[in-house]
Every structure is written in structure tokens, then in C-alpha cells.
Amino acid sequence: MAVYPSKDIDREAAGNARAAGSRARKKLPPRAEIEYVVPESPADDAGFEPGCFITTVDGEPVRDLIDWRWLSAEDEITVGYIDLDGEAGEVDLFRDEGEDWGFEFEGVVFDGVKQCRNACIFCFMRQLPDDMRASLTLRDDDFRLSFLAGTFVTFTNLSAEDEARIIEQHISPLRVSLHASNPEVRRRIIGKRAAHGIGALDRLLAAGIEFHAQIVLMPDENDGEVLRETLEWAYARPGILDICIVPLGFTKHQTCFTKSFDDPDAAYRAMEVIKPVQERAFAERGTLWAHAADEFYCNAYGDAILEHLPPASCYGEFEMFEDGVGIVRSFADDWQRAVESGADAACAQALREAKATARLVFGYATRGFAARLMEESAVAGLVRPLFVKNDFFGGNVDVTGLLCGCDIVRAIRDANLGEGSLGGAASLDGATLPDSAASLAGDAPPVVDGPSPASSDSPLVIFCIPRVVFNDDGVTLDDMTLADIEKAAGAHVAVVSCNGSEFLPEIARLAAELRAKSFEG
Secondary structure: OOOOOHHHHHHHHHHHHHHHOOOOOOOOOOOEEEEEEOOOOHHHHOOOOOOOEEEEEOOEEOOEHHHHHHHOOOOEEEEEEEOOOOOEEEEEEEOOOOOOOOEEEOOOEOOOOOEOOOOOOOOOHHHOOOOOOHHHHOOEOOHHHHHHHOOOEOOOOOOHHHHHHHHHOOOOOEEEEOOOOOHHHHHHHHOOOHHHHHHHHHHHHHOOOOEEEEEEEOOOOOOHHHHHHHHHHHHOOOOEEEEEEEEOOOOOOOOOOOOOOOOHHHHHHHHHHHHHHHHHHHHHHOOOOEEEOHHHHHHHHHHHHHHHOOOHHHHOOOOOHHHOOOHHHHHHHHHHHHHHHOHHHHHHHHHHHHOEEEEEEEEHHHOOOHHHHHHOOOOOOOEEEEEEOOOOOOOOOOOHHHOOHHHHHHHHHHHHOOOOOOOOOEEOOOOOOOOOOOEOOOOOOOOOOOOOOOOOOOOEEEEEEEHHHOOOOOOOOOOOOHHHHHHHHOOOEEEEOOOHHHHHHHHHHHHHHHHHHHHHO
8 A cells, every 4th residue: 555755745845945945946966865775785785875875877867766666677787876975976786686776765756746736726735724834735746656655646747758757667557636527627626737637647548557536526616417527538548447536625724615525415416426437337347446435425324334335345456545435444344353353352351351441533534433333342332432523624624534633632631531541651553653652562562651540449541542643753733742642631642553453452452551550559
């Protein structure tokens, strides 16, 4: 599964910030910073170290990881470099057949992220508060990140040289933000370069490049008949492997939108437009091809969502997972497997022995299924959802991954009234979190520090936050760490995984550690 290119985005945002305080941002030749060198590899034998840069392979610039893979495919190459002293040079490298060169790089693009030129009326980045960190508001539109990291791009900034390169190196499949096929609608919702993007898409399709496509659906803009036409246009192009339709997300920090497909009737009507295309695709291609995002099912069916979700087989390899397609089905099926394995019973037993319960943080979007799954399992009454309203973004933002620390703090405070809390913070997914957060390595029990648990007469509550709420640096969207949250909430919390087969054993280990600590006391 693709990983969001946080290092590249952070680096580009930092460069933009520096340029804003100077006359202009200086454009440097592409260079790939070495982050790690595999011991006893050709790179190690040649004396490369972390912090050195690769600049060329056989005289050709290395603009990104795609170039590196393309240019270094042979077993003999000449590498241009800059060493730790800033000295430039070249070295010949040799490797055995099938051997890796031994380089790991900082990020995946080495000449700067291509940024968005569009004026999309629905752009979520433009709906964020002005004071958010720069990396969250940088609008990337880079075909390289589409291939390497799974981001969706419009191709409105694609040059003739970019097109030629995509075809030569067969950079495929890519992910395209389509939104509409009608030229007038595209111009209205994307901007003046909309025609360039769809022209590039058709040329690349003709050259054999394949695509996963996305439509952000907006009421009275590209829904209804416009959506029907767009789906027919895309289906007529076999190189578009599949297409996902996601509802407009809007925050309170904008004035353009007040509704999406949040009420059941609106969500159901949108899905009725998609349904005939799904039926045709399933009959002709054996796949749904057109996927409605989970939010449509959540909004249309509420508590009955599990009875209306397509089976896992309809999602293929879950290619659109990061776009909100198949997350609920994946969670529900994983939960069922966890129950069948006895993970829920083991977790329940551990919590009873520790005289504790757990509250698991969820966004409002999960209300139709999370509580139900838990109540129908052995952890009923012991592991309960803590549904958190997203007041930070407001609007219709309700998914768990966009929760902010301040709202979680508020919810924990409210839930903690009259309840005990687990002392100390722990992270159970291998992530390194700052300050007082502790990480679980392998099968070792979670480390529980801080104040002693409440007295034996008080109920003990473990507050658990899914890892998806934090970035790779252990920071929420509103720049809070785990330590910040536990301090502000007046309770100690744990970071856990996102699926039941993982977080149930993690909660069980937390409970066991809590019980052991109570005996020590």
C-alpha cells in the first residue's frame, strides 16, 4: 500500500517558507540524499555514507526514485556524487546479478515537488485554518508522487517532456483526479487548465498508460446527469482500471459549501447513479469498477451499513483504500477474524482481571458499525467506542484520520468524569512518539509510567487513540503529541493500531501490565 510522501512534502514546504523570506527560491540541480547505506553492499564498499548525495547515473540526472530505478537497472553504473565535505566526483559501481545497490534515500523526489496550478472550488487544502503548518497546506500535483505514493493528480501542469518521460519509462499505473468529463463543468470546478489535463490523460491512455481515477462529487455541480456522463466516458476507456467517487468534504473555515451527501436520501440518490455502471462492469469485467466511497454507505444506511456493504471480493486489491473505499469492509472482516481467533475473549479476560475497561477513539463516521461490532463480541461493555466530534475542522468532517488533539482532549475529559484512567502513556504499534510516549518493541509488554492507577474501588479506564491520528513524527493535525494530549486531558492514553486483530491484543497487554503494576503496589 502506498505511503504518503511526508518527507518530500515537508521538505518542499520548508523550502517555500525560506523562499518567502528571501528574494527568490534558488533552483538547485537534482540530488538524492542518502539516508541509509546497507552494510556490505556495493554502496557500502564504495564508501558512501548517510548525508552524501547521488547526483547522476551514467551522466544522467537523478530527478526522483523513478529515475534512479530506471538508470541503475544495469549491474555496472557510474554514479556522480557529492560527499560529506561537499566535494563532487564520480565512482564506478558493480554488483552481482539480483543484488541491490544498497542505497536508501531521503524521500522519493529529488528536484522539488511539482505544485498545483488549479483553482478547484472543492480543494480541502484551501479550506484549512490559516495558521496550520505549511506541509498541510502545500498543494502537490506531481505525477511522480502519483506513481510512487498513490496521490491523485490532475495533469494540468504536465509538460510535453513529462508526457514523453511517462511513456518512455512506462510510469504506470497513475492516479488521476477526473471529477468530470464535461469541458464546461471541468473548467468551472477545476480552473482554466482543465482542458489541458484531460487532453494529457487521453494521450497517455492512447500510449498504454493505465490509471486509477477519482471523482470528488459535489451537489449540483458534477452529480446526477453529469456524473452519469463522466462514468460512461471513463468506462469507454479500458485504460482507466477503476474509479472511485468520494463525497465533497468541507470545513467550517470556508463559505462556498454548506451541504454534501450527508443525509440518507442524498447519499442514496448518488449511489443509484453509480449502481448501473457497477452492474454493467460486474457482468462484463467481473469487477464493480466504479466504487462509491464508504461515506456514501455510512450516510445512506446508518446502523444497517454492514448489511449493505459489498463483499471484500468486490474491492479487488483495495487499490482505493487510502481514498476511503473499502475501509469499513476491511475493518469489519478483520474484526470477524479477530473474534474467530479468540482475540476478543482474551482481551475481555485481561480487562476483567485488571478490573479495567477501554475506550477507543473513533470519528463520528464510524457510529453505524463500531459500537455494534463491539457489543456483539466478547468485549461488550469492556471495550467501548469514544466517538469524537471534529469541532476543529467542523463542517462535515467526521473521519477518524482527521481528528485533532484538541477535540480528543475534550472527549476524554468528558468521558473521564467519574471514571479512572490508566497511568502513563504507551504506543503499541512500533512508532516512536515524543516526550513521555513509550513504544512497544516486538512482543514486549507496553511500558506504563506516570501516576499510580486509581484505587481498587475505582473503575480503571484505558483511553486508546488509533495510530492514524498521528503523523510519522507522532504529531496530530493540530500539532499535539501524545504527551500533550494526556497532559491536557488529565488522563494518560495509549496509541494503538487501527484494526481489531491488532488493537485487541494490544489492549490486552496494556491491561496485563496494569494488573502487574497493581500487584507491585
